[in-house]
Amino acid sequence: MRLQGRQLGWSVMALVTVTAAGLAAAPYFLLDPANSRVQLDPSFTLHFPLLLVHIFASFIALVIGWVQFIPGLRKKYPRLHRRIGIVYMGGIAVGGITGFVVGLHTASFIRQTAFWALAVLWLVTGWKGYRAVRSKRIESHGQWMMRNYAVTLVAASARIITPILLLIYVAGHPGSNGILDALGHVLEVNIWTGLVLNLIVVEWVLMRRRGK
Numbered sequence: 001m002r003l004q005g006r007q008l009g010w011s012v013m014a015l016v017t018v019t020a021a022g023l024a025a026a027p028y029f030l031l032d033p034a035n036s037r038v039q040l041d042p043s044f045t046l047h048f049p050l051l052l053v054h055i056f057a058s059f060i061a062l063v064i065g066w067v068q069f070i071p072g073l074r075k076k077y078p079r080l081h082r083r084i085g086i087v088y089m090g091g092i093a094v095g096g097i098t099g100f101v102v103g104l105h106t107a108s109f110i111r112q113t114a115f116w117a118l119a120v121l122w123l124v125t126g127w128k129g130y131r132a133v134r135s136k137r138i139e140s141h142g143q144w145m146m147r148n149y150a151v152t153l154v155a156a157s158a159r160i161i162t163p164i165l166l167l168i169y170v171a172g173h174p175g176s177n178g179i180l181d182a183l184g185h186v187l188e189v190n191i192w193t194g195l196v197l198n199l200i201v202v203e204w205v206l207m208r209r210r211g212k
Contacts, residue, residue, distance in 0.1 A: 014066055020156030021062045028055050041105040054098035058155055061091030065149045089126060092148065096123040114191040121151045121195075143206055150202040151195065158194035165190055 027035040033048045041047045065088050067073065074081045096119045103115025129144035165186045166179070173182070 016160070017066055017153070017156055018063055020159050021059050024155050024159060025055050025059045028052055038102070038111075039107040041107070044105045047102065047105050050098045051102050054095050054102050057091045057095035057098065058152070061088050061095060061152050062155055064088055064091075065152050068145065069149070089130060092122050092126045092152065096120075096126070108188060110188045111191065114195070118151060118154060118191070118195065122148065125151060146202050146206065147199070150198040153198055154191060154194045157198055158190045161194055161197070162186055162190050165193065 027037060028051075031052065033040060036048060036051065038051055040051075064084055067084055068081060068088065099115050099122070100119035103112050103119060106112040106115055125144050125148035129141050129148055132138075132141035132144055166182050169182045169186055170179075
């Protein structure tokens with residue numbers, strides 16, 4: 001029963017992650033700047049190309065990252081675990097660096113700082129995880145990569161909680177000018193909210209593990 005529960009949990013996580021990743025990246029598959037959900041800086045011609053690189057690198061990391069946490073994968077298929085890890089680390093390296101540059105040219109200062117925070121946390125936790133595994137500190141490596149994937153999952157969690165944030169905003173601002181006005185405010189903070197929630201959850205999980 002416990003094994004079946006874990007398998008169901010991983011299946012649900014994979015479905016939610018892939019669906020959220022697909023919805024986040026879908027507008028950019030046509031490579032049309034008009035479909036960008038990020039307000040582009042017309043004075044910076046590389047803004048949209050770098051945004052595309054950031055989104056697609058992040059998409060790859062988000063889609064394959066959860067596989068690394070499947071129980072038994074590392075023991076049964078260590079070579080596969082390493083290869084997926086290399087691709088994943090490449091995705092977060094490219095996504096983190098381009099995310100920082102994209103953040104520099106994001107119109108909203110709140111979203112700009114969110115991009116910076118994500119980029120810094122992504123790169124730092126990834127580097128910590130890499131250093132740990134190179135030093136054969138496997139437990140520490142796993143902990144840092146859990147933190148790293150929590151940052152990766154912000155792309156999914158920020159969108160999952162957006163409807164909840166909309167309801168909270170509308171309930172707290174009965175005189176607001178409709179859903180579009182509420183959405184504009186919510187999209188200012190959904191990334192920050194997703195990041196904080198993800199980090200709280202992962203630290204709670206790690207604390208529980210240390211307490212056993």
